[in-house]
Amino acid sequence: MTARKGRRAGAELDVEAVLDELYTTAPSDFVARRETAVAAAKTAGRPDDARRIHAARRPTLAAWAANLLLRSQPEESRQFLELGQALREAYQSLDAEGLKNLSAQRRRVVTALSRQTVQLAREAGQRLSESVQ
Structure with a gap:
């Protein structure tokens, strides 16, 4: 595996962890936490991750x-x-x-x-x- 692939896999795991945490969050807090995670991904220079996190919908x-x-x-x-x-x-x-x-x-x-x-x-x-x- 190349170093680039390793970093990408790690980044994907981070997104998965963020999404996992979001879906354990009470629905009333979901949007605020999602937007915080989106901003953090953008700040970290990860626009694809930010889009993926932003696509997560608040559960009923x-x-x-x-x-x-x-x-x-x-x-x-x-x-x-x-x-x-x-x-x-x-x-x-x-x-x-x-x-x-x-x-x-x-x-x-x-x-x-x-x-x-x-x-x-x-x-x-x-x-x-x-x-x-």
Whole structure:
């Protein structure tokens, strides 16, 4: 690898870190933090990075909360995705008993994950409305 490629890869990692940090930021603070990061990239002479950061869009409160859950509960999130796959397979094979059991499991998991998300958002200083929950 050339030195130039190494620097470019490092710069991309910096942008990824900035974007990662932005998407952990409460939506109400997102735009201000994004603009600060854009200004820093411009000051550092990285206009492409500044454009990439500026292209990041503020997530809805629901998307932010889901992201918060995914980051703090990766194993539970993975299991939920696997449950979704099992449900799709049960639908495709017309497995009535499997659908019944998996649907009941899905309701329990969604309720538990919703509660966890509400608590995580509260700890992050955000209140989630009924519609967001």
